Structures are given as structure tokens and as C-alpha cells.
Amino acid sequence: MWTCPKCGRTFARNGQDHYCGKPPETIDEYILNQPEKAQPLLKEINETIRAAIPDTMEKISWSMPTYWKKRNLIQFAAFKNHVGLYPGPEAVEKFADRLTGYQTQKGTIRLPYDQPLDWELVAEIAVWCEKENGK
Template sequence: MWKCPKCGREFKNKEQDHFCVKPNSIDEYIAAQPEDVQSLMQSIRGTIRAAAPEATEKISWQMPTFWQGENLIHFAAFKKHIGLYPGGEATSEFAERLAGYKTSKGAIQFPLGKPIDYELITDIVRWRVKQAEG
């Protein structure tokens, strides 16, 4: 077991990614990230906001979340990537366009240091809005 020296929580993995303090807003979440990641997170947030203007922002599962009758999409920062969590069907629906990314059911990893496909994020979010409305 590894114990975080900042918050004292114990984890199975050494140097496990986690938040020592639970963020109360997306602003707090982004502010807690390294500077080079903050601008990416703000850009992703703006992209989601533009694609889902009716959605409200909140923290859910300790991640920035956009809500519109249900959780539309979550996003989160990690050491080597930014995770996007649009739900299980999205990775199947967008499989061709996601071919160059690591995915799992409901999760997409955008590696840090590589350009982020904001058009893809826009299309996924618009698709999720239609799902939520339907």
C-alpha cells in the first residue's frame, strides 16, 4: 500500500493519481492541474460548452461534468492523458474516428503532448445531447 504524503489516503498503486481535496467546481478542478494542462482543460470545457449550451456544469465522480437531464460527459486530467467519458455507446458510435486513441467502454484518452481533436469532441457531445433528449 502507498500512502499519499499530502492527504494520508492509502492506495494499492504507488503514487496513485487522485485529488487530495475534493473540488467543488470545474474551476477548482482545473486550477488544481499543472499549468500546461489547465489551458487544455479550459479548451475542452469551452468546446463542450459550445456543443451543449443548455447543459449545466457540476462535479460528479470527482470529475468535471456537463449535465442535461443526465450526465452528458465527464472529463479529467491524468499524468499522461486527458480522459473523456461520454458513456459506453460513444466509443462504438465513433469507433472509426477514435482508431488512433486508447479507448475502453465509455472512455477515451487524449494523450498529453499531442493535438486534441476538438471537432471530434464537439461531435461526441452533440451526439450525447441528442441521446439525452431522445
């Protein structure tokens, strides 16, 4: 067990990522609370998704920026060396041939801070998520 020295919460994993204190209420607030090196990529991901699926609701769910339409469609979150994009396992499988340059795992795409991103692909994944899951 590990206890956060800032907030006192206890976690199973040592150094577990979490929010100390009050969680953010908006995606923009979430981004502003992240380390400076993460903010430009987070802003671009958010703007890309927002433009691709403008008729969805933006919210924080599971402490992550979330685009929602009847259910969570796509989420993202900052980590030490990457941003995790969470479109779900079906989306990762659907776009697997175009995700060969990224680490993927069951429903997760890792977007490193130091690697160029295919913004068109991010937008296409968001549109696919809305089409398939926002019914």
C-alpha cells in the same frame, strides 16, 4: 496498499490519482488545480463541450468535470500524460471509426497532451451524448 503522504488517505493502487483536501466545486476551479501543462488542453476541452451543449448543467461528479442533464452526459479528467474523456461506451462505439488515432477503452477516450485534437469531433461527441442520454 498505498498511503498518500500529503493527505494520509489509503488506496489499493500505488500512486493513485486523487484530490488531497477539499475537492473543487466548479469546473474552472478543477482546471486551476491541475498541473500547468494540463490546463490549456483542459480549458479547450471545457470550452468546446460548453459551446456544443450549452443547455446542460456543469458540475463536479466523481471528482471530475461533468456535464449533466438528468444524468451525467460527458466527463473529463487530467492524468499525467493525457486527459481522459468519458462519454460512455456507446459513444466510443458510435465514433470508433473517427477515434483511430486515440487510445480508447470501454467508455474512455485518452487525449494525449502532445497530440493535436479534432475539436469538431469532441463537440460532435458532446452533442451526441446530450441527444442520446439527456432525454
